[in-house]
Amino acid sequence: MSPRLGARLAALLVPATLLLPVAAHAEKVVSEDSVGDVVTLADGSTDLQDAVPAPGYGGVDVVRTSVAHGATRLRLTVSFRALERDPLQFTVFRISTPRGTFDVLVERLGGKPISSMDRRGKTVECGGLRSKVDRGADTLTTSLPTSCLDAPRWVRVGVGAVGVAAQAESPDLAAVYADDAHRDGTVRDALAKSPKVRRG
Numbered sequence: 001m002s003p004r005l006g007a008r009l010a011a012l013l014v015p016a017t018l019l020l021p022v023a024a025h026a027e028k029v030v031s032e033d034s035v036g037d038v039v040t041l042a043d044g045s046t047d048l049q050d051a052v053p054a055p056g057y058g059g060v061d062v063v064r065t066s067v068a069h070g071a072t073r074l075r076l077t078v079s080f081r082a083l084e085r086d087p088l089q090f091t092v093f094r095i096s097t098p099r100g101t102f103d104v105l106v107e108r109l110g111g112k113p114i115s116s117m118d119r120r121g122k123t124v125e126c127g128g129l130r131s132k133v134d135r136g137a138d139t140l141t142t143s144l145p146t147s148c149l150d151a152p153r154w155v156r157v158g159v160g161a162v163g164v165a166a167q168a169e170s171p172d173l174a175a176v177y178a179d180d181a182h183r184d185g186t187v188r189d190a191l192a193k194s195p196k197v198r199r200g
Helices: 003-018
Strands: 026-032 039-041 062-070 073-080 089-097 100-108 114-119 130-134 139-145 154-166 174-180
Touching: 062 154, 073 089, 073 154, 089 139, 100 139, 114 130
Parallel strands: none
Antiparallel strands: 026 062, 039 174, 062 073, 073 139, 089 100, 089 154, 100 114, 130 139, 154 174
């Protein structure tokens, strides 16, 4: 091939390649959490100081979280040791951005997960907020448009899971189980957060 012909082909192909669709990119951060680090608040207590280890309860035991921050959507995936099959379960995402903090609550009460969002205690309407459960993979995935978060440059995400179940030794009594995805065996009022995940 002559240099002149090669230059002519390049001149034709380069503009064509610029028209090809570009794959959406998202920065993704995956965090691992210890297995068996669930705690329980039994006997109706609401004080986190009363929490005791409950390593045998897998229904809210977070083992991995994934935060994928794309140009237009934020995708949050939580992997559980054994996602509760007959749930009274809540997963909370605390999303910190340069402009403030948002809370996303996903309720699993037996049917499809119900998602809601607020900021400083006030409901945020976010039409593209979606959550789904994959029981085979023991995962909960929530995604939302980044426009609902004011299109931030970066996010930090805290993840907490809470479940309510009958106590094996006293079926008439319910116990509360909880796990913080970024702490080992400890649950506090404030969720620990992931590193910054910048917009892809």
